[in-house]
Amino acid sequence: MNPVPLKESRVLRWTIAILGLVLVLSVTQELARPETNDLISAGTAGSTLRRAVPILLAGLGGIWAERAGVVNIGLEGMMILGTWFGAWGALEFGPWWGIVIGIAGGAAGGLLHAVATVGFGVDHIISGVAINILAPGITRFLSREIFATQTGGGITQSPRVESVGHVDFPFLSGGEVFGWASPDTFGWIADRGWFLVSDLCAVASGVTSNVSWATLLALALVPGTVYLLWRTPFGLRVRSCGEHPVAADSLGVNVYRMKYAAVIISGGMAGFGGAFIAIEQTGIYREAQTQGRGFIGLATVIFGNWQPLGAFLGSILFGFADALQLRDRTAVHALLLLTGVAVGLVALRALRRSQPVGAAVLLLISALVLWWYSVTESVMSELPPVTPHIATLLVLVFATSRLRMPAADGMRYRKGQE
Amino acid sequence: MPPATAVELTGITKRFPGVVANDDVHISVTEGEIHAVVGENGAGKSTLMKILYGMLAPDEGRMTVTGDEVSFSSPGEAIDRGIGMVHQHFMLADNLTVLENVILGAEPKRRGAIDLEAARTSLEELGASYGLDIHPDDMVDTLEVGERQRVEIIKVLYRGAKILILDEPTAVLVPQEVEELFRNLRELKAQGHTIIFIDHKLTEVLEIADTITVLRAGRTVTTVDAADVTAQELAEMMIGGDLPSPSTATHQIDDHVTLALAGVSVTGDDEREALSDIDLTIRRGEILGVAGVEGNGQGELIEAILGLRQLAGGYLTFRGEDIGQWPVRRRRESGIGYVPEDRHRRGLLLDAPLWENAMLGHQTVEPFAKGSLIDRSGARKATEAIVDRFDVRTPGIDTTARALSGGNQQKLVVGREIAADPLLLIAAHPTRGIDVGAQAAVWEELRRVRAEGLSVLLVSADLHELIGLADRLVVMLGGRIVAELDPADTTPRLLGSHMTGAEVDDGEPAT
Numbered sequence: 001m002n003p004v005p006l007k008e009s010r011v012l013r014w015t016i017a018i019l020g021l022v023l024v025l026s027v028t029q030e031l032a033r034p035e036t037n038d039l040i041s042a043g044t045a046g047s048t049l050r051r052a053v054p055i056l057l058a059g060l061g062g063i064w065a066e067r068a069g070v071v072n073i074g075l076e077g078m079m080i081l082g083t084w085f086g087a088w089g090a091l092e093f094g095p096w097w098g099i100v101i102g103i104a105g106g107a108a109g110g111l112l113h114a115v116a117t118v119g120f121g122v123d124h125i126i127s128g129v130a131i132n133i134l135a136p137g138i139t140r141f142l143s144r145e146i147f148a149t150q151t152g153g154g155i156t157q158s159p160r161v162e163s164v165g166h167v168d169f170p171f172l173s174g175g176e177v178f179g180w181a182s183p184d185t186f187g188w189i190a191d192r193g194w195f196l197v198s199d200l201c202a203v204a205s206g207v208t209s210n211v212s213w214a215t216l217l218a219l220a221l222v223p224g225t226v227y228l229l230w231r232t233p234f235g236l237r238v239r240s241c242g243e244h245p246v247a248a249d250s251l252g253v254n255v256y257r258m259k260y261a262a263v264i265i266s267g268g269m270a271g272f273g274g275a276f277i278a279i280e281q282t283g284i285y286r287e288a289q290t291q292g293r294g295f296i297g298l299a300t301v302i303f304g305n306w307q308p309l310g311a312f313l314g315s316i317l318f319g320f321a322d323a324l325q326l327r328d329r330t331a332v333h334a335l336l337l338l339t340g341v342a343v344g345l346v347a348l349r350a351l352r353r354s355q356p357v358g359a360a361v362l363l364l365i366s367a368l369v370l371w372w373y374s375v376t377e378s379v380m381s382e383l384p385p386v387t388p389h390i391a392t393l394l395v396l397v398f399a400t401s402r403l404r405m406p407a408a409d410g411m412r413y414r415k416g417q418e
Numbered sequence: 419m420p421p422a423t424a425v426e427l428t429g430i431t432k433r434f435p436g437v438v439a440n441d442d443v444h445i446s447v448t449e450g451e452i453h454a455v456v457g458e459n460g461a462g463k464s465t466l467m468k469i470l471y472g473m474l475a476p477d478e479g480r481m482t483v484t485g486d487e488v489s490f491s492s493p494g495e496a497i498d499r500g501i502g503m504v505h506q507h508f509m510l511a512d513n514l515t516v517l518e519n520v521i522l523g524a525e526p527k528r529r530g531a532i533d534l535e536a537a538r539t540s541l542e543e544l545g546a547s548y549g550l551d552i553h554p555d556d557m558v559d560t561l562e563v564g565e566r567q568r569v570e571i572i573k574v575l576y577r578g579a580k581i582l583i584l585d586e587p588t589a590v591l592v593p594q595e596v597e598e599l600f601r602n603l604r605e606l607k608a609q610g611h612t613i614i615f616i617d618h619k620l621t622e623v624l625e626i627a628d629t630i631t632v633l634r635a636g637r638t639v640t641t642v643d644a645a646d647v648t649a650q651e652l653a654e655m656m657i658g659g660d661l662p663s664p665s666t667a668t669h670q671i672d673d674h675v676t677l678a679l680a681g682v683s684v685t686g687d688d689e690r691e692a693l694s695d696i697d698l699t700i701r702r703g704e705i706l707g708v709a710g711v712e713g714n715g716q717g718e719l720i721e722a723i724l725g726l727r728q729l730a731g732g733y734l735t736f737r738g739e740d741i742g743q744w745p746v747r748r749r750r751e752s753g754i755g756y757v758p759e760d761r762h763r764r765g766l767l768l769d770a771p772l773w774e775n776a777m778l779g780h781q782t783v784e785p786f787a788k789g790s791l792i793d794r795s796g797a798r799k800a801t802e803a804i805v806d807r808f809d810v811r812t813p814g815i816d817t818t819a820r821a822l823s824g825g826n827q828q829k830l831v832v833g834r835e836i837a838a839d840p841l842l843l844i845a846a847h848p849t850r851g852i853d854v855g856a857q858a859a860v861w862e863e864l865r866r867v868r869a870e871g872l873s874v875l876l877v878s879a880d881l882h883e884l885i886g887l888a889d890r891l892v893v894m895l896g897g898r899i900v901a902e903l904d905p906a907d908t909t910p911r912l913l914g915s916h917m918t919g920a921e922v923d924d925g926e927p928a929t
Contacts, residue, residue: 227531232530232531233532236514236518236521236525237522237523240511240522243512244511247510247511248522248523250505251493252497404513406513407512
């Protein structure tokens with residue numbers, strides 16, 4: 001088999017998928033006007049990206065641990081450590097050091113998880129839950145010792161922290177080049193109001209203007225993880241530990257060392273995610289500000305079939321739901337329309353694959369959601385904040401078919417076992 | 419000049435708690451030959467090879483590789499010495515490609531990354547020069563068994579091994595794949611590699627090997643030239659001459675048929691036919707012995723009778739009723755007892771107390787249950803009774819099963835099944851890996867229940883056990899019953915010939 005056409009067809013498939021997605025969004029937007037203008041806009045796109053980053057980082061963290069065969073349900077706790085240490089580092093040494101120290105805080109949580117699960121063979125879930133319980137306790141204690149003595153700080157929050165720099169892309173979104181303001185191409189087209197084209201450019205404008213350097217760093221970790229895990233000897237050894245540790249051991253791979261490394265990297269990623277929330281998203285450390293994003297990140301691991309790109313797509317999806325409910329609550333009502341349409345499309349696909357029962361159920365759901373949309377003006381106030389979680393559930397329900405987890409994921413490994 | 423010695427093992431002894439797996443073993447392998455190591459299950463072949471590959475350390479003895487004395491503490495050191503092992507259970511990660519599996523741990527690098535091009539080239543070169551047909555970018559889980567084995571061989575060659583150990587390589591292969599493997603092995607030999615080949619299929623061994631070493635009960639029996647020996651002679655050496663006298667106790671077998679299989683076929687895990695057209699009957703008060711080299715359908719036969727495996731064809735009748743579609747629970751409750759072959763994996767919950775273990779498989783019936791609830795006091799009383807009656811040596815019934823010795827664990831399992839008063843008892847290797855005292859106790863118990871009219875299906879690799887206990891013997895080979903014998907005029911030698919498919923030429927009646 002020649003690999004080149006395969007690659008081309010993959011690029012083509014992705015292009016079609018993205019265009020199709022924007023088309024669905026555009027159509028839904030037109031239907032939902034004038035109720036909301038936020039379904040597809042530069043603001044929503046930018047916000048989606050910012051909201052997606054912590055989830056993405058948790059997801060990448062999950063991939064690192066699980067590819068090495070360690071289930072890391074402690075991502076949430078490691079993220080919490082990241083928020084605190086990130087904010088503390090940013091206060092003491094400036095925002096970039098905050099990111100670094102946040103990563104270190106998460107990595108320390110990862111090390112603890114590795115010692116428990118790899119070193120002592122503790123059940124992965126139990127250790128993870130323990131870390132999730134331990135982390136808020138540690139941060140509360142540290143806050144009382146440190147933040148409570150500072151002006152603007154208290155036992156549940158830090159003083160305000162400065163964020164790292166932001167950037168507008170030159171020529172695309174009007175960034176400066178040596179002091180000269182380049183044209184804002186995407187912004188200009190977005191304002192024309194051309195169907196689909198303007199919407200595409202609005203999205204592009206949103207993700208290329210006022211972008212935090214930390215966001216760019218986080219995005220770079222997606223290809224970075226792919227490279228490390230699939231192109232280097234280290235990555236191959238890590239993955240072999242998640243698939244068949246006995247085989248890896250029989251070939252002289254130090255299984256324990258690989259697992260330790262992967263779980264520490266996993267914690268570092270989650271810590272970065274936490275630091276991002278504190279430093280970039282909110283500009284302050286506040287207790288419980290991770291809001292379960294570590295768990296949602298874990299969901300993107302499954303959604304993304306243990307692949308970094310898949311986790312990235314998952315994080316964008318959850319980021320979108322999150323952004324929408326934050327920016328404009330009426331947009332969540334329009335989201336019902338979108339959900340109805342999307343479920344309808346999945347139903348059609350099921351019909352094409354001759355799964356009549358599934359198709360009928362999905363069509364019924366689709367009809368119910370659309371009916372709900374048409375007879376109501378707004379949704380109850382409880383719904384918007386839980387939208388990301390409902391989206392998580394829906395996606396996992398529809399995405400679990402072709403998933404394949406690492407074969408030895410979650411299993412205890414002892415050297416010399418057979 | 420005589421050819422150099424590739425590997426020499428002198429006086430190797432390895433003890434495990436309660437057993438001596440290798441007892442003063444001597445083997446000398448000449449460079450460039452195919453040297454087969456044969457012996458019954460439990461003769462110590464695998465232990466010996468694990469010692470040579472650095473997976474186990476010997477308690478006594480010396481090893482030399484190409485003249486230098488060595489002692490390995492890990493497989494890595496054996497690999498460095500040019501020794502490679504193809505394991506019986508493949509050491510391959512399904513979700514990685516062939517290429518990734520081969521280079522793992524010895525990756526070619528370029529600027530920190532894996533040099534995929536170089537790896538692919540060297541793999542294709544290896545494949546071409548030894549006639550091993552492989553595709554580097556296939557995922558391992560899409561490969562057939564034979565292809566997987568080729569990947570394992572390539573893996574070993576990629577690391578520069580000159581001495582290859584193959585642990586029962588033909589056990590998982592169909593005949594065409596065996597031929598392919600043998601072609602590959604002859605090619606390797608022609609290019610100067612030394613091959614140590616573990617097997618117990620004697621016809622195959624005679625076909626491929628130059629020299630054969632026979633092990634029995636952990637000791638070297640002899641080393642012979644393959645050209646100077648026949649399959650019968652080998653079988654005799656493997657099994658040994660001394661036999662206990664068969665049980666002479668008279669008992670009554672009546673005409674009442676307990677279990678009948680008619681034309682039963684079953685599909686195995688690998689989608690191949692594991693049982694073909696099996697006809698069997700067991701009458702009341704009869705012990706039917708099933709002989710055969712392991713993996714010839716005995717496991718599937720048991721699973722089919724118990725209902726763990728669907729019938730692909732044929733009929734299964736128990737006391738005149740067609741039970742072919744019954745669920746396992748209903749079959750058990752109607753009176754089928756089961757002593758599993760592997761007590762740790764299938765017979766016991768090692769970390770549960772004895773009284774819980776004693777109700778496994780009987781948890782829905784008295785005295786272990788009252789209605790839909792577990793009857794704790796009833797269960798404990800019944801467990802005490804089992805412990806007393808079957809002489810299970812234990813401090814108490816709250817002890818975990820793990821704390822018991824193998825023999826006492828087995829007595830508990832056998833006791834549990836017999837105490838439930840079954841009509842048919844399936845006993846798979848009931849005395850494997852237990853000490854002589856416990857073995858005698860289990861045998862005695864089987865004889866006693868037979869006298870009470872119980873039917874027993876006895877599957878065993880211990881030929882003395884089969885000949886001594888069974889009223890009738892059948893031999894399985896390749897998923898079929900190839901012979902039915904009367905133990906009164908059967909010798910282990912004849913039985914061995916049938917089991918290995920060797921020609922029966924000494925005029926003894928085969929039916």
